[in-house]
Amino acid sequence: MKRRTLITAGAALALPAAALAQQSTVLPPSVLAPNPQEFRRIMAEFTRGAVTQAHGLELDVPVLADNPSGVPIKVKVEEPMTAQDWCEEIIVLADLNPAPLACRMHFTPAAGIAEASVRARLSQSQTIHALARMKSGRILTAKQAVTVAASGCGM
Amino acid sequence: MDQKPPRIWISNTKPKKGETLRVRAQIEHIMESGLRTDAAGQVRPRHIVTRFEARLGQALLFAWEPGISIAQDPYIEFAFLARDSGELQLRWQDDTGQSVSASRTIAVA
Numbered sequence: 001m002k003r004r005t006l007i008t009a010g011a012a013l014a015l016p017a018a019a020l021a022q023q024s025t026v027l028p029p030s031v032l033a034p035n036p037q038e039f040r041r042i043m044a045e046f047t048r049g050a051v052t053q054a055h056g057l058e059l060d061v062p063v064l065a066d067n068p069s070g071v072p073i074k075v076k077v078e079e080p081m082t083a084q085d086w087c088e089e090i091i092v093l094a095d096l097n098p099a100p101l102a103c104r105m106h107f108t109p110a111a112g113i114a115e116a117s118v119r120a121r122l123s124q125s126q127t128i129h130a131l132a133r134m135k136s137g138r139i140l141t142a143k144q145a146v147t148v149a150a151s152g153c154g155m
Numbered sequence: 156m157d158q159k160p161p162r163i164w165i166s167n168t169k170p171k172k173g174e175t176l177r178v179r180a181q182i183e184h185i186m187e188s189g190l191r192t193d194a195a196g197q198v199r200p201r202h203i204v205t206r207f208e209a210r211l212g213q214a215l216l217f218a219w220e221p222g223i224s225i226a227q228d229p230y231i232e233f234a235f236l237a238r239d240s241g242e243l244q245l246r247w248q249d250d251t252g253q254s255v256s257a258s259r260t261i262a263v264a
Binding site for chain 2: 027031032069070071074094097098099100101102103104105106107108110111112113115116117118119120121122
């Protein structure tokens with residue numbers, strides 16, 4: 001911006017507005033950085049302080065992802081859905097992505113199975129977390145580290 | 156938001172009762188994250204699919220809320236148990252309010 005202040009007075013009159021407009025649309029570098037506060041906030045909001053159990057939820061992610069702009073992620077609740085207890089919601093998080101929450105999935109007893117696959121883009125090698133909330137309030141968790149060949153967030 | 160019709164694969168459209176049906180579906184969508192800039196340095200505004208729903212008749216089977224970390228041309232696979240015959244309706248909606256839908260007939264034997 002300093003360079004702009006040296007420009008002749010006539011041009012300077014028109015410049016501030018243009019400079020401001022441009023500034024407002026330029027991304028600060030921080031938006032591309034990992035967001036650990038947001039990651040913790042989403043985790044806490046989903047679990048609501050409930051005790052989590054690290055079994056019962058299957059998370060299938062490749063250990064080495066050759067294409068970071070389309071990493072296959074599969075989640076499946078291993079417990080059967082019954083009239084008393086079924087999986088209501090699953091969230092998938094990529095802990096070092098600029099937006100850690102990759103997606104939410106909602107399941108209903110009408111489906112009878114809680115299972116889904118998606119493809120995510122990953123900004124760097126990191127850990128994928130999946131959390132499932134059962135109707136009874138139990139939280140099932142799973143995580144898997146994934147190494148990516150390059151960043152997928154610039155694509 | 157979509158020129159081409161969604162690509163849909165269903166493991167079996169004439170299942171036996173109780174059989175597990177698997178559905179894979181994909182649409183074309185830019186899934187612009189809002190984190191990219193164009194050649195002039197301007198941010199490309201966020202433009203993503205925000206909701207996907209699968210219904211059999213009136214009953215909601217599965218819903219999906221993608222975020223910006225979901226890949227371009229979003230792909231979704233889900234499963235359900237074949238209990239009733241009916242029209243499987245798939246609907247995608249993006250953050251500009253545009254939507255695309257498709258349906259397939261499921262005939263339980």
